[in-house]
Amino acid sequence: MREGKSHETGGVTALTISFTLNGGPTSLDIDPAERLLDTLRYRLGLTGTKEGCGEGECGACTVYLDGLPVDACLVPTYQVRGCRVETVEALDPGQLEPFVAHGATQCGACTPGVVMTALWISAHPELLETHTIRELMAGNLCRCTGYDGIVESVAATLPASRGAPA
């Protein structure tokens, strides 16, 4: 448990909230206007989640909220009360090997967000009955790879029975 103390920011009293972060209970005081992205990065030191645009366009700050990928820059932290939040830090690096082999990362700034979405797709392969990998990955902007390495990596992480409709 993290101990927070009450404080004031801009005349607004802080809220105390509790949620589950990467499997462990977390409690802290937050400014009601604080973004989950900033809470994670600057309050909790989880800098794997990146800011790319701050307006939900690029997906670099993708985290799981109760198991669904969301842009942490668009989520006010108070909204995660009682929720499960998972960040890139919770992943097992061992499962990321295909992404290196296929060249899914170059500069790395979009990469944690890409990985979060990619692994969510591979955990929900039924999505590929109605969508292509390219459609499902379209919420994560990458400026380096041209996307082929990413799309191939997602295909490589799918259960073996699934094809790889790129």
Added chain:
Amino acid sequence: MNPGAPRSTKQNRFLKTPGHRPGVSRAWMNPRGAAVGSGHDRRLRDLPFAGRPATIGAMHRREGLAKLAGRERYVDDLPLEGALWGMTVGSPAPRGRVTAIRFRPDVDWSEIAVVDHRDLPGPNEIILIERDQPVLAAGYVRHVHEPVVLVAHASRDMARRAARAVEVQIDPEPPALDFRLRPRPDQIQYGTDNVLKRLKIEKGDVERALARAPVVVEGTYETGAQEHVYIETQGMIAWLEGDVLVVKGSMQCPYYVHRALAHALARDERRVRVVQTPTGGGFGGKEEYPSTIALHTALLALKAGRPVKLIYDRAEDMAATTKRHPSQVRHRTGLTRDGRLLAQDIEVVLDGGAYVTLSPVVLSRGIIHAAGPYSCENVRIDGRVMFSNAVPFGAFRGFGAPQTLFACERHMDVIAATLGLDPAELRRVNLIRDGQTTATGQVINDGTDRVAVLERALALAEYADKRRVHAAFNTAHATKRRGLGLATFFHGAGFTGGGEMHLKSRAQVAGLPDGRVEVRSANIEMGQGTLTTFTQIAALRLGLSPEDVLIAEPDTATVPNSGPTVASRTTMVVGRLIERAADDLRNRVGLDDRARGAVVREAIRRWHSEHPGLGAQHAASLLGEAVYERPPGIAWDEERYQGDAYGAFAWAAHVAEVEVDLRTCETRVTDFVAVQEVGKVLNETLARGQVQGGVVQGIGWALMEECRFADGAMINNQLTNYIIPTSHDVPPIRVAFVENPYPHGGQGAKGLGELPIDGPAPAIVNAVAAATGADPRAIPLTPERLLRLIEGNEGGKVA
């Protein structure tokens, strides 16, 4: 100016906090040596080698797993205890005198660190090619967002509020906002005509050849600005360590930043230390601009006496930093009736923006590539960069060549249409053969079969078959049109002309006490693969495994100046230096160039046991070194712009297939083939990724990325309305390499990074022309622009 500003000597409240020590990790000093990506925790540092491919050439990206797992520490990820957040206040107007700076009273200014031009210890100049650009405007502004005042506070929100509470008042003067128009007298602000730089190439007698040519084809082509959209925005941190100013951040050229800091802060070079942090994309956007933001961060840190962090958010980054130069290129081409080039008369005009920055060298590369990879005996290329009151345009992947090659390659298709020739045949006839010369008179003699590169691309794209299939489809279909377009092009690697000689780059390979080696250079990783290719080059040269090669963090206190990470020069030029430095290291331990592997490791260990007390960082320690030498047979005449412009050119052919929806005028790229000869391919996965990423960036520039300007500043400075390609917008990019090792490049490599952005725009626009019968001459070819061409009065019609 600056009435009522709280910049008296009275100590501000934030300065009263007890002294602090910057909390930045000094991981670069840890006993394992300056290993890759100093920010990783040790556990992860070994991960990149977990899955070990069979050969060094198939080595995985060295820092790949750290990046994937979110453990790579970029500048904004570094903990910096007691730091203030810096913010920039820019000009609201494109030109004028600063009449007042008002600090609104709704902010408690005693809490805010404030800096303006009067705080500069040295000359108010960002030193680059010229010295015309101030660090902070001194009473006069030349573009919107020109930095005027800096503020800092421990709270990011407070710093932001303070920045918004500063009002810069300008007495406006008439700005020059369209580089294509001759400036009025009251718009002249540079020289007598607003020309920032003029350059000319002449070969043969163009006027005579044009007068005699059976056919003359003319055309004017335009390209728009392009924003880099590196996903990591620009940022720096700065603090004092004793009397040494330390600046860390996202950058391509640590020694550019070092020079700029030493100059404007009037500090001895030894009291300035610049360290590159893992850089989340650059594409040229982090070539020159980081000097500005480093100076701003340093000024705030010096003023406040505390560490300062200055990170641009996306909107500020897009509005205030450089973009690709907009261009207008005119061609007048003389030909035989069967399409042989007789004369090329080319005029290149670039928009430079409000300061010189790198524009002269962008123009230089632009004009050298303007005539394309073709043989022509009579060429005249007249280039100029115009001053305008716009945010300065700057380095962007390709550096002038994509603009002039768009014009050249679109013009080739216009010529083909005029003469009734197949665009592929027109290129086949004119592609430069060994023994022939470029526009600067450089004799090409590299053994590459450029026609074979083209044929390979045509074969992979099924060019002939698809053209027939498309013709049938277009006749049958009411609202869809399909077409193929191609571009053949080249890209000179390394600095132009005498540039590499001027740089005199140095690289080192150190032998460590445990027998491993450490590559020391100022060249940085920004996604393009420097850490991996340098590891491969050193490992192959010395017969070591990749684990035995460390790459030093680019830190001006510990690495030599191997030049900037630009111009597709890193693997080719610096990679070659690393090979020679490795040879030198081997010689210093008494081995010849055939010694490899365990013998080398053992000799390094033995040297250290015979020289106890000389650790890896000691000045007298074991160090192999190499300094750049011009490859034999290269000569460049800077005055006449004649000779060997580059040590080597990479060659390529792109074929794009598009489908245009005539109802929406939306263009989709449905297939893309990129074939290139880049010397030896060192790492297929990395090289393929460079090409695919460059092509997709080119697709964006061709079809969707439109910078909208008001008063010379970008107004769609958001990713919601500046549209870059998503995974859904692009097809798989099919890549093939033709290999022809270059003897003077690292492991035989030629430059690769920029080449792939030269071809997509002309290939795609040629494909749209082939599909629709419209005649587009400008990019981005947005649906709006294509609609006007197809339905409007701009000369196009639906086939």
